[in-house]
Amino acid sequence: MREHEIDGIHVREQGSGLPVVLVHAFPVDGRLYEPLLRSGVPGARLVVPDLPGFGSSASAHVTSLDDYADAVLRVCDGEGIDRFVCGGTSMGGYITFAVWRHAPERVDGLVLMDTRAGADADEARAGREQTAQRVEAEGTAFLAEEMVPKLLGPRTRTEPEIAEAVRTMITEATPAGTASALRAMAARPDATDDLGSMNVPALVVVGADDEITPPPAAHAMADALPRSRLEVVDGAGHLTPLEAPDETRRLLEGFVGSF
Ligand code: MLT
Numbered sequence: 498m499r500e501h502e503i504d505g506i507h508v509r510e511q512g513s514g515l516p517v518v519l520v521h522a523f524p525v526d527g528r529l530y531e532p533l534l535r536s537g538v539p540g541a542r543l544v545v546p547d548l549p550g551f552g553s554s555a556s557a558h559v560t561s562l563d564d565y566a567d568a569v570l571r572v573c574d575g576e577g578i579d580r581f582v583c584g585g586t587s588m589g590g591y592i593t594f595a596v597w598r599h600a601p602e603r604v605d606g607l608v609l610m611d612t613r614a615g616a617d618a619d620e621a622r623a624g625r626e627q628t629a630q631r632v633e634a635e636g637t638a639f640l641a642e643e644m645v646p647k648l649l650g651p652r653t654r655t656e657p658e659i660a661e662a663v664r665t666m667i668t669e670a671t672p673a674g675t676a677s678a679l680r681a682m683a684a685r686p687d688a689t690d691d692l693g694s695m696n697v698p699a700l701v702v703v704g705a706d707d708e709i710t711p712p713p714a715a716h717a718m719a720d721a722l723p724r725s726r727l728e729v730v731d732g733a734g735h736l737t738p739l740e741a742p743d744e745t746r747r748l749l750e751g752f753v754g755s756f
Contacts, residue, residue, distance in 0.1 A: 498534045503575035506546050506568055507553035514540040515753050516581035517608070518569060520589030521545070522648075522736060523682065524640060524675050525666040526552030529586060532742030533749070540753040544581070546572050548592075550674010552666070559677040562588075562685050566595035573603070582753070584608025584700075586738060587710060588678065594688035597695060606756065607699040607722075608749070611707050611735045613714040614721070616687040625683040629676035637675055641667035650706030650734025659739060692721035699725040700752040704733030704740060726752075 499510045509527050511534045521529045527545040534543060548565050549557035559565065569592065573581055583604050585593040590612025597604055617625070632640060641664045646654055653659045699722045703715035712729055719727035728748050733740040 509545040520585035522587035556673040582606040586610040610702040614688040622683040625679040629679040653740040
């Protein structure tokens with residue numbers, strides 16, 4: 498694995514071949530994909546950024562998911578990557594939709610893991626604002642306590658190493674970056690109507706025990722995408738690449754091999 502900085506963004510990279518950019522979920526960081534980065538995915542050049550304010554990337558001014566999409570595209574420019582498979586987990590999926598809106602001509606394929614196309618309802622938006630204010634006042638420790646049990650499925654929740662890795666990522670995120678991401682997610686547009694235009698191969702993956710973006714949301718997304726394949730992963734919750742890395746690797750290898 499290689500690690501470097503591009504334009505203030507910390508990037509982990511592994512392998513050579515088809516460029517596959519994987520964007521992390523909220524409120525974790527690129528270490529979500531560490532098991533994949535350790536082993537690699539045959540045929541893929543994995544590129545994993547830490548979004549501003551998460552992991553080893555400093556906070557930056559972010560007002561919408563488009564700012565994160567810009568960061569992803571700047572990373573690709575810096576890597577000399579013109580076209581790539583764009584993928585993400587949960588918030589990383591929302592950002593994948595934003596990348597598509599900005600630069601569909603650069604996207605050769607999509608990997609959508611534990612995510613959904615719809616926007617937030619008003620109640621969820623209000624809840625995100627309350628959480629953002631609390632994070633700004635108290636930091637991120639409370640968020641780790643609240644979120645670890647929701648992010649992980651029943652099988653991995655009791656695995657101390659996985660739970661600890663998630664807790665560490667959440668507590669190491671900056672309060673400013675975490676609050677910005679909450680507000681950016683609340684403001685995101687509904688991507689449902691865009692799905693029909695995403696005429697590239699798409700791999701949709703969901704943990705069978707995902708409580709945040711459950712399998713029906715993945716089914717709906719896969720049905721609306723013109724060239725999709727849906728995979729439901731047993732024993733995983735909302736962070737499938739970390740909870741079921743072998744299965745995720747197998748699915749990615751098959752997807753990459755189809756190009
Ligand atoms: C994530 O995992 O990125 C978040 O849980 C997504 C969300 O809060 O909508």
